[in-house]
Amino acid sequence: MKADTASTAELLNASDLSRVYGGGKGVFGISLTLKAGEVVGLMGPNGSGKTTLLRMLATASTPTSGRLTWFGNSNSRDPSVRRRLGVVLDQAAHFDQMTGYQNGWFFARQFGLTPDLARSRLDELFSWSGISDARDQRVGEYSLGMKRRLNLVEALVHRPAILLLDEPTLALDYRAELDLIERLQLLTLTGTAIILATNDVHLAERLCDRILFLHQGRVIREGRVPELMTELAGSKEVQLQMSSPVSLEKLWLLPAVQAANVEGDTVHIVLARGANPADVLAVLNGTADLVSTMRVRRPNLGDLFLKLTGVALPAAHE
């Protein structure tokens, strides 16, 4: 074990971390620290490097360069490190021939729980996750949502010091998402640190202390959630649902437009403080009648990302 002199309050420390794949893709020069009880969100569109980064932090993949320590230990294969991590990866992979409970039991025992403790924790977590009734069913017969819940059970069963979650609310219904947020909030109170890769802006705003925006493998912006939100203070997000495609060029004639992006049949526009949303329709001029729905709402972290990069975050629940 290679003990560091780094502060023990830092559960995780990544410095200038890179993982390069063929074709120049990957993540580059990322630095990150994580303290007990802290929740850090990784946000970015698909291919921005969230999953690659999370896998490195979860010891599932090795950085090409840079330095990474967990609890002051830089050996990613050290069982004492892995025993203190709880991981939900992007793929809901399980042993499909085994039942949900058998899967949970395997992970609980692998992470060092005694049979009695494994039994009581699994009983509680299966009940919490709402898959109690299916615990004796083969995982191959589970829906994606049930598999994701089982992932959470397996990640939480050994009460890890660091939780690394890749899109944890993916395929969860509203009730399950609320339960998860509550559970994670409680865990942070007991000192569990969480890294969350997500595009669910509501989850990130409710749960995260800090956010790292990733774009093309690099951190383009980092900050505490309230600080980031102040950058959008007074701004508005206008969503136009179009019945036919329109050019965005006209929109840029409006000085108040800070960002605009088309996603499917919806145009997302971030307007600066004081702008009148009706001006958007005015500037669209002859094509305004193609707008089937117009929504104006308070901007969120997704709008800040759009403002910074010109790229919209994919909707988390599509």
Add this chain to the structure above:
Amino acid sequence: MMLAGTVWQRELLEFYQRRRAMVIKLLFPLFIAIPLLFTHAPVIYVAMALTMLITIIGALGAGAVLTRERLVGLTVRYRTLPVTPGRLLLERLTVNAAIDFLQLIPVLLLVAVRYPNSIAWWPALLLTSMAALLVGNLLGAVASVLSDSPGEVMLYIFIPLLPVLYLSGVFAPLTEPALLVVSRFLPFSYLHEALLGALGGQSNLLPWETALAGLGFLVGAAGLIGRLGRRVLESE
């Protein structure tokens, strides 16, 4: 409900719970062995067929399973377990080889029943079979790293396997001294010799020599698996 808390227990549990696959796995070697052993097939052909059967059983199972697991994301999950990659791969392949051996027991029993006078060769046959299965599993595991589908893994297994079987003297007796030397470094040549002996044929080695070589390859393969754990389980 049966529960598994370790990697090797999990392998056994999954094998046990796939009943239909288990029955097929246990029966199919018999479909090959019975006609070979209870007809008048020449010993050299029986030994060749059984050597190939044992080798392929070892290599294909592990290769296909590990490739599928990599594709569905299970390999990445394995990487987050608090177990070193070497130990993890060793546990998995050893259990797989043990299951493969279980699959072969009826065949080996038939050999013993058909040729009861070759008892001196049984220890050698057991040890060389286990070694060939473990080496086959290792070969399958390495091939799985190169493959993008369980079907493709067969290609990566057979490309090296067939020449190796030839160099082991399985397809034809080796007469070139250089090739004979090469064959002594290949585990399948000892399995072939053990089978020739156990089937009442003419072997080039003594039973104890063959048994010792089998034991050596068994230990060597286990050591190599431990060393290759990272390469097999952490390649992307």
